Amino acid sequence: MMQSSSSSSVPGNFISKDTGAYDLGELDQALFLYLDGQDPNTLHDQRQSQGMRPPTLNIFPSQPMHVEPSSTKISTGLVSPSTSGSKRPLEPSMELANARNDASSGPEPAKSIKREGSRKGPTSSSEQEGPKTPDPKTLRRLAQNREAARKSRLRKKAYVQQLESSRIKLTQLEQELQRARSQGIFLGGGSLFGGEQGLPVAVSNISSDAAVFDMEYARWLEEHHRITCELRAAVQEHLPENELRLFVENSLVHYDEAMNLKSMVAKTDVFHLVSGMWKTPAERCFMWMGGFKPSELIKIILNQIEPLTEQQILGICGLQQSTQEAEEALSQGLDALNQSLVDTITADSLSCPPNMANYMGQMAMAINKLSTLEGFVRQADNLRHQTIHRLHQILTIRQAARCFLAIAEYFHRLRALSSLWLARPRQE
Template structure:
């Protein structure tokens, strides 16, 4: 017959006996516990739970009371464990941020590489378009081809000059020979332009064989000599010029400016004369019988054009003469740096034109 533990005030439990040192005795008998003892046990159990919640462990009855554990070894172990957890969390957060920064940096590099590739493609496309445009209007193709070959050889000379200066291996004699070759090459350009002007003076004068940015600053088929000297002037601190050299360059710039002003005034007078000649009323009615008057005016216009061609030739001679004078004033290394400064200036203008042609169209 099964015993009813819910209705019986007594129930069986295993007897555990403890001595005062907390050791369990060998008693294994079965004993009855009455209701009062159960109430006492529950009271002791609730006391233990309440003591744990408040930070102290208490036992009632004859076992006495144990105060909160305050062993310094245990407290120090707990503190070190908490510090390790905090440090581990900080390290994980720092590693996460480092991974995020690395990811963002790699992404930025990829985007920069993509933009550079797009820009390079746009520049190449713009160069092809500019070359195609220059050859599509029936211009002097012979001059354009000759100038393209001259420009390629000029870039090769500039690269040799730059390498000689950067490596430090080139002595004054070597640099002097390279500068002589570069100046002589500018003389070849004068010959090419002179021949081209004889074939189509308007083509050379308009500068349609150059890039748009170069045409913006063009004067009589090329750059002003005084402007090129200003480019060199920006490099004077790097050239370490003497007082005598500075005076010579100043006088050269002044003489160039005077020659340019004279040619500009002459060109303005010729253009005005050409306008008046071609706007004459007798040219409007050549069939009226005054053929002699018509021919006379057209001869005057042709004379003006020939004079303009002469001015164009003088402007090219002035540019070549300025470079030759600059070579005489400067040492070989100084002249080399001056030529490189002028070349870099023109290269930046060509790059500006390419960027402009490759810009997004609205």
């Protein structure tokens, strides 16, 4: 028993004596691992079985019971080298695994930083750009602004084209005037308007400014027909009021252009306006001081714009009354001018040959008085201009559209009546 204990203790002492030298426990453990196919799971199971093995009673103790048996020392000595030996071949794999884990975990902070940076980038740009999805009110306002800008560009483009065409027509008109002067005759302005045939007159009877006005008025009629057709189509399509307003305002601006044309020719040849040679025969019958009578126009369109509110009726009635009063004042002033001219040129005897001194004095006075005729025509045009604009203010958008359509149709029928009158079969 003592020999066995001594023999058993000798290997233990021999094994645990020098740990720095070659260890037989490590060789045995390495041999076991090689035979087992270097399966770490088996070793792990062995470790668990040894670690979880419950303590057993040593039947053959080599030492007293209160002393730890040497066999356990031997076993622990055997196990410790095995575990140390098992740890050593596993250390490279563990180090490789730790290195991989470190390598895999290393870029994660950088990725997270990049993700945070990428998150911060859009948020900062979104904060600068504002909300990505604005409310419907803002979208509707932006759409209206874009539509208004588009229509403004179209109007500007049309206006530039209109100016270019007017320049070309003016150049052609100047060439025609030069040819007419060389031939000594010129057809009257009435020949420019649908169906009316002008009579050959002397070139001195119509000025170049009047001829330019006739050409520009003919162009104005063509443009007026186009604008009226667009307004009629807009009314028939039942467009919203904000879109219909553009067509109504175009018609209103177009009437202002006609007033500007008349004001330019009134400075140089007011008799051309008063005579109505730029109008058709049927239109001349209803002319008043170089144009239509505003109060009569109100009566014509009053039945075309119903129904009217009580306030609108009061406004239109007040406008008609004030217009009639202004017309009467201008008519009385024109009658007084006519009477004054008659008195001036008949102040001396109407003998032939007249007294040249008295004759030239009377003509000079008559010319000074006749210059006031331009003022009457301008005041009449201002009254027409104010009447149209006042109607536009009193009426709603749709009522104003019907009003302008009625005015255009009224003058169109007068021009058609003139054409039919001139084209009627004549009895011999």
